[in-house]
Amino acid sequence: MKKKILVLVDWFVPGYKAGGPIQSCVNFVFAMKEDYSVYVLTTDTDHGETSPYEGIESGRWTNDLHPDINVYYLPKATLTAARVQEQMDAVQADYVYLNHLFSPLFVVYPLWLKFRGLLKSEIVVCPRGALYESALSVKRWKKTPFLFLFRRMKLHKRVLFHATNKREKDAILQHFPGSRVLIADNLPNMRQPSFGNIAKEPGSLKIIFIARIVAIKNLLFLLNAMEQVTNATLELTIIGPVEEKAYWSECERKMAAMPANTTVRYLGPKRNDELMPILQQHHLFALPTTGENFGHSIFEAFLAGRPVLISDQTPWLGLPDRKAGWDLPLATTGPFTRALAAAADWDQAGFDEWARGAWQHAEKFIKNPELHDQYLKLFA
Structure with a gap:
């Protein structure tokens, strides 16, 4: 028994x-x-x-x-x-x-x-x-x-x-x-879809943030980093329930003041089974969290074949070596701004290389016996 x-x-x-x-x-x-x-x-x-x-x-x-x-x-x-x-x-x-x-x-x-x-x-x-x-x-x-x-x-x-x-x-x-x-x-x-890409032109970048809207997920930090990117068109999609209303109000004020080259849309919370197709319509997953034990949304991005821009406060480290994304310190927004600019500069071949690197990173993890x-x- x-x-x-x-x-x-x-x-x-x-x-x-x-x-x-x-x-x-x-x-x-x-x-x-x-x-x-x-x-x-x-x-x-x-x-x-x-x-x-x-x-x-x-x-x-x-x-x-x-x-x-x-x-x-x-x-x-x-x-x-x-x-x-x-x-x-x-x-x-x-x-x-x-x-x-x-x-x-x-x-x-x-x-x-x-x-x-x-x-x-x-x-x-x-x-x-x-x-x-x-x-x-x-x-x-x-x-x-x-x-x-x-x-x-x-x-x-x-x-x-x-x-x-x-x-x-x-x-x-x-x-x-x-x-x-x-x-x-x-x-x-453990359910990984086949690798797939989307169109990518230099000078434009579609970014997605999936997390509860709380201070430790650091959405405001991401907005501040995006604000400094001046040579590209940025689109940010935000998904997640608002748990700290005062913090969300602060984010909304920043969103309203973002430069003309940046657009932001908030889709609210989504069920887990709704996330994969939305992830696959973006070029980069971003989450400058102040601490994650695992980060399921990060791993979902890898499964989707999308490189990530995250902090170094998660288990997912050494990502640039795998061309799966960036894991950066949170002391200043500068490194995040530079990573965003680099991702925006990708042409189709560059994006495909990093997207496949992210997909392969997930594949290796789930096949660990x-x-x-x-x-x-x-x-x-």
């Missing part, structure tokens, strides 16, 4: 407004379903929304997503710790897989149950970038006391941490010295 893994996560498909963590969990359950009985306990309402998903039956276990994947959507309107514990007890999982670190009911509460001896399952915690300084700087007043209590109660001695790269492992050990930590690369979307084995070690 297969052992059971219970995934706890605040948001799951068909949700998409919480960004990468949803996609990470979807990719995880599909990757593990052959080796384990997989259960997902989540809520029936998307991030930032008040109305439940349409077409989803909440309050019972279903396998509508896939016959081998069981999902329980807890009604958000009546969500309590007791309801979470009730379903955890019903599953009796061998392993409980917690995502992020600061979710009151889907991380903190299960850890409390483990501390009190009321949860016998082995616990695997994936912080998903929550311990990076860029993430901790947001609502630090709330997170710092929790981390202190986590250490004081020695909870880190009762769990296995899943780090998705060495940088995250270092962050975990910095906050929780002596913890057990295993590295398993984030599981990406060690990816699946890394996850099996987490639940061994």
Whole structure:
């Protein structure tokens, strides 16, 4: 009989407004379903929304997503710790897989149950970038006391941490010295379309930004970098939900003052299944983020065969050597402006070369035979 893994996560498909963590969990359950009985306990309402998903039956276990994947959507309107514990007890999982670190009911509460001896399952915690300084700087007043209590109660001695790269492992050990930590690369979307290009003329560049509209994604920085490109026609498409309204207002003011050679359009949030064809209509993906644990939208750009312009605060480094894009420091906008100008200068042959470099970078990653084995070690 297969052992059971219970995934706890605040948001799951068909949700998409919480960004990468949803996609990470979807990719995880599909990757593990052959080796384990997989259960997902989540809520029936998307991030930032008040109305439940349409077409989803909440309050019972279903396998509508896939016959081998069981999902329980807890009604958000009546969500309590007791309801979470009730379903955890019903599953009796061998392993409980917690995502992020600061979710009151889907991380903190299960850890409390483990501390009190009321949860016998082995616990695997994936912080998903929550311990990076860029993430901790947001609502630090709330997170710092929790981390202190986590250490004081020695909870880190009762769990296995899943780090998705060495940088995250270092962050975990910095906050929780002596913890057990295993590295398993984030599981990406494995479905790569055939390579395809679009027309590219020197002097024009179509750019796309896909992310939640929050300060750490650094849209304003990108706009400032674009403003300094004077020798080309730039078009920027922005996709993502607005989560920080004051920050978005600041971006809107900048957008209204952009020079005549630059146009910007905002398409709002889009479902994951809508992104690929939109990505493929652009020349360059841009995301000067202050920190990413993985960056699913970055990887989607690679899958689409589109070079990227990103910061050096992600796992995707050394991109110019592969002609897959640029990973640049954030000290000033100058390097980003120069990269934008260089991309705008591409002729068709130049764009095709960098586009294929990005596509091949994704192809090599998804064909890595060690990816699946890394996850099996987490639940061994």
